[in-house]
Structure formats: structure tokens, C-alpha cells
Amino acid sequence: MVRVAPRWAEWMRRWPTPADLADASPAEVLLAWDSLGYPRRALRLRDTARAIADDHDNAVPVGEAALRALPGVGDYTAAAVTAFAHRQPATVLDVNIRRVLGRVFAGRSHPTPAPTRAERDWAAALVPTDEHVEWNAGLMEFGALVCTSRNPACEECPLQAECRWFAAGRPADAGRKPTIQAWHGTDRQLRGAIMAVLRAAGPPGADGSGAPAEAVAAAGANEAAGSDAAAASETAPAGAGQVSGVARALLTAGTADLDAEALAALPDRVEAAVLRVRELGDSERVDRLVRALVADGLAAESGGVLHLPQ
Numbered sequence: 001m002v003r004v005a006p007r008w009a010e011w012m013r014r015w016p017t018p019a020d021l022a023d024a025s026p027a028e029v030l031l032a033w034d035s036l037g038y039p040r041r042a043l044r045l046r047d048t049a050r051a052i053a054d055d056h057d058n059a060v061p062v063g064e065a066a067l068r069a070l071p072g073v074g075d076y077t078a079a080a081v082t083a084f085a086h087r088q089p090a091t092v093l094d095v096n097i098r099r100v101l102g103r104v105f106a107g108r109s110h111p112t113p114a115p116t117r118a119e120r121d122w123a124a125a126l127v128p129t130d131e132h133v134e135w136n137a138g139l140m141e142f143g144a145l146v147c148t149s150r151n152p153a154c155e156e157c158p159l160q161a162e163c164r165w166f167a168a169g170r171p172a173d174a175g176r177k178p179t180i181q182a183w184h185g186t187d188r189q190l191r192g193a194i195m196a197v198l199r200a201a202g203p204p205g206a207d208g209s210g211a212p213a214e215a216v217a218a219a220g221a222n223e224a225a226g227s228d229a230a231a232a233s234e235t236a237p238a239g240a241g242q243v244s245g246v247a248r249a250l251l252t253a254g255t256a257d258l259d260a261e262a263l264a265a266l267p268d269r270v271e272a273a274v275l276r277v278r279e280l281g282d283s284e285r286v287d288r289l290v291r292a293l294v295a296d297g298l299a300a301e302s303g304g305v306l307h308l309p310q
């Protein structure tokens, strides 16, 4: 919440309606998304905004079925928008709500990875006809603050007398292996670091370093990659001379081949972000993930320079 709230406020200031967001470039939304994680969601949100602007007269459609028909909107988002934005009855099933319901009414320690149809129907039957908004919001908050995954505050819990899991002595679910959300050393961490390089380099004409955007790209493309400006301009699309970015070679070259001069020529924050990528992954791994980011539409490459998609 602390991380998301300021970005949400800035997001809504810049793009107060779906039509405003629909006109934004991929680079703009990825920059605004910042380091929130899962950057594909930023692009999906823009796709959703376009569908709302084009097909729904710039107003978020009402009803879970209409919401689910939007790009990137699944059961959970459709239910949450219905419950919290449109204040209509809905069965919101995030992991916190599922855990609380499972413990109190079913005596289960933790929810399964995804709810089944039977669980949805069971949970739907529990939602009150009045105060359904309070029910969904309250359970979600209760699961996040009191009935937490690892350290539920049972001794202070107002539901203790009704809780079947507590009454049973808080047993572990049969066959359940604790899930540890690994981060350090994962491809996800390294992808995030590569995206941080692209954000630090910034969109065209806005690298924030005080240096012209062209300088950031040129420093890597022409020096680290060992190519000359003419070769770069031959392979780059129209307008690529204005693209801010970082030479792919600065990320993927082995230590022996790294052009230290080109690296030092980058603005400080871009250089720091590049060094972080090099610290986290070897050349082969970085190269593989760069290719994956380009394939996913989260990065683009022009003349040996990696940059945010325009």
C-alpha cells in the first residue's frame, strides 16, 4: 500500500480517464509503473483503457461479465471492481479472504493455489446481502493484518471462539508444502533489474540526466558495441536517433569485453543500474532475459540500443 499509493495518485493525475491512458505510449506507462513489479500489467492496463474508451464510451462497464470481457481482467479483478468501485454484491476471493474463510469456517490452514468452482460457490453463499462491501473489505483487511499467513494473532482475535482451525489446534493442512516466494537469484529479480536500466535511461528526450537523450544511447551503441554511428543509423528505424536507451553490449558483454569508457560515459543512475544487472547475472542469462523482454513487448532494440518501447 505504501509503495502503490503514490504511484496510483500520480497515475490518476496524469491519466484521469481511460481515454487519457489509451493515448499514452508504452514507455510512458512503464515509467509510471516504476518498480511495482509485473510490468506487463501496466501494458495490459493500457489495453483495457483502450477497450473502455473505444467500446464503452469511456466509462468502466458495470457487471462482472462485462468486466471479464476486457483485456487482462479476470475473476478477481472483475469481482473487486464490482464490490469496491460499483458497490454491488460480489464474491471477492483474494488470498487473504480465502485464508480467513478457510480457517474460520472450514478449519483449513491455507488456501489452495487457485479457487475451484465449488469454493467460489461456497464463498458466495457466505456473502451477506447487506453490508457486502464491508464484508469483502473487512475480510481482506483482517487477513492482511490479523489472520496473516505465517503469524496469525489468534490470542487477540475476535473470531477465536468461532474459528474451526483454532479450535482444532491450528493443524497443518495434509500434504501442503509451505510456499517460499523466492526472489533473490531469480529470473524475475534480474528482469526487474534490466527494466530498471531502461527506466533510468528514460523515454526520448527525457533521460533526466541533463544530457541529451541521444548521448545515453550513443555512448553504448557506438562505443561499447564497437559499431560506428553510420552502421547504427542504417539498422535503426526512423526516429531511432532520438531514442534514449543503453547499448545492449553494456549489459551482455563479458567482463573482458566490456567498454569501461562507454560505461563511465553513462549518467550516474544509468551506470549504477547497468552495474546492478551485471552483478546479478552472467552474460548468457542477461542476454536470454533481454530477448524475452523484447519478445514480451516490454523492451525494444534499435541499432544495438535497448530502450523502452515507444
Ligand code: SF4
Residues within 6 Å of the ligand: 100, 103, 104, 146, 147, 148, 152, 153, 154, 155, 157, 158, 159, 160, 163, 165, 166
Ligand atoms: S483465531 Fe487465528 S486463525 Fe482463526 S481467524 Fe482468528 S487469527 Fe485467524
